[in-house]
Amino acid sequence: MKPQKHPQEEDRLATLTAYGVLDSARDPEFDEIVDLAAAICETPVAIVNLIDSDRGWFKAETGMSVPEVPRDHAFCSHAILEDGVVEIPDTRQDARTADNPLTIDGSPVRFYAGAPLVAPNGLPLGSLCVLDTRPRRLTDLQLRTLRALAQLGMQQMELRLRLEREKVLRQEVDHRVKNSLQSVVALTRIQGRRAESEETRAALAQVRGRIEVITALHEQLYRTDAGDRIDLSEFAGNVARFLSGFRPENVSISLDVPRMFVTSSQASAIGVIVNECAANAFRHGFPDGRAGRVTITARPDGDGMVLVCEDDGIGLSDNGTKSATGGLGMQVISASADQLGGPHRVENGDPGVRIIVPFTPVP
Numbered sequence: 033m034k035p036q037k038h039p040q041e042e043d044r045l046a047t048l049t050a051y052g053v054l055d056s057a058r059d060p061e062f063d064e065i066v067d068l069a070a071a072i073c074e075t076p077v078a079i080v081n082l083i084d085s086d087r088g089w090f091k092a093e094t095g096m097s098v099p100e101v102p103r104d105h106a107f108c109s110h111a112i113l114e115d116g117v118v119e120i121p122d123t124r125q126d127a128r129t130a131d132n133p134l135t136i137d138g139s140p141v142r143f144y145a146g147a148p149l150v151a152p153n154g155l156p157l158g159s160l161c162v163l164d165t166r167p168r169r170l171t172d173l174q175l176r177t178l179r180a181l182a183q184l185g186m187q188q189m190e191l192r193l194r195l196e197r198e199k200v201l202r203q204e205v206d207h208r209v210k211n212s213l214q215s216v217v218a219l220t221r222i223q224g225r226r227a228e229s230e231e232t233r234a235a236l237a238q239v240r241g242r243i244e245v246i247t248a249l250h251e252q253l254y255r256t257d258a259g260d261r262i263d264l265s266e267f268a269g270n271v272a273r274f275l276s277g278f279r280p281e282n283v284s285i286s287l288d289v290p291r292m293f294v295t296s297s298q299a300s301a302i303g304v305i306v307n308e309c310a311a312n313a314f315r316h317g318f319p320d321g322r323a324g325r326v327t328i329t330a331r332p333d334g335d336g337m338v339l340v341c342e343d344d345g346i347g348l349s350d351n352g353t354k355s356a357t358g359g360l361g362m363q364v365i366s367a368s369a370d371q372l373g374g375p376h377r378v379e380n381g382d383p384g385v386r387i388i389v390p391f392t393p394v395p
Contacts, residue, residue: 033128035109044155062092073174075162081108082158111146112156120144122167142167147182244274262299265291275310282323289330292393301368308361309341317345342386
């Protein structure tokens with residue numbers, strides 16, 4: 033008997049398409065579901081069968097050698113027309129399946145049971161089914177388990193749909209945030225070119241540097257799948273590469289930060305500290321074309337780590353008192369160090385300046 037179309041076939045197919053699962057790669061979670069179904073129901077075949085417009089496509093299967101069958105041959109095409117688990121004890125004795133090629137040809141299917149995969153809108157997308165080569169019935173426990181495994185399969189599909197929607201939303205938010213940050217950076221560049229005083233140009237350059245740190249952090253957060261765990265070595269490298277574009281020609285910048293992970297909040301604070309330390313050194317540490325180096329390192333210290341930003345420039349004035357406590361740059365460094373748990377230290381490096389900030393990486 034040729035199976036009828038579902039009464040809401042158009043909506044059902046639209047729902048199935050929206051999940052984006054048709055013709056997708058094999059998935060271990062679905063493979064486990066069919067393996068469990070076959071083992072518990074004691075059948076040689078188990079399938080997650082999604083009923084498309086003209087085929088039954090197998091998201092997962094065990095005991096079958098093909099990825100799909102024509103829709104008219106799929107027993108699940110009948111099952112999606114009914115509520116609950118459909119059990120056909122003997123396919124040759126049931127009008128729906130007696131003339132089906134799968135019942136007649138080759139190694140015939142003599143038993144079928146299918147639990148529907150029902151979307152939240154109530155429309156069936158297919159079935160988790162088990163097949164056997166001999167007539168039989170499932171026990172009550174096997175029927176309940178088949179139903180539960182079908183629900184698990186549907187939950188897996190729903191989870192993947194939500195993750196995909198979140199990914200699309202995240203991409204849209206990322207695009208808008210990136211555009212906004214780029215707009216602000218462009219405005220600071222324009223204002224910097226128009227500014228008449230060196231002090232104003234320097235202040236705008238600092239603002240631009242802080243925004244670039246946020247941009248680097250945002251980019252890394254977007255690319256990572258590790259949750260709120262940032263690879264500090266990679267992140268610090270991105271910040272250092274940005275700073276290299278602003279260094280005086282005679283000043284180099286080097287980085288020695290081993291691979292470790294920090295939270296996004298920690299990464300933001302560390303990025304700001306590195307930016308401010310380097311910018312201050314570029315601006316004040318190497319007057320009159322003096323050559324030198326800015327070095328950023330992270331090393332173990334007791335139970336945690338310390339970030340060390342140092343240069344070999346002219347050092348602090350007044351034995352470090354004024355520069356260490358005054359100036360917007362140093363205030364920003366102090367506030368960021370407090371965010372990491374502080375306290376930080378500012379030292380004359382003989383030559384240069386050394387800023388030491390403790391922090392604790394995440395596992």
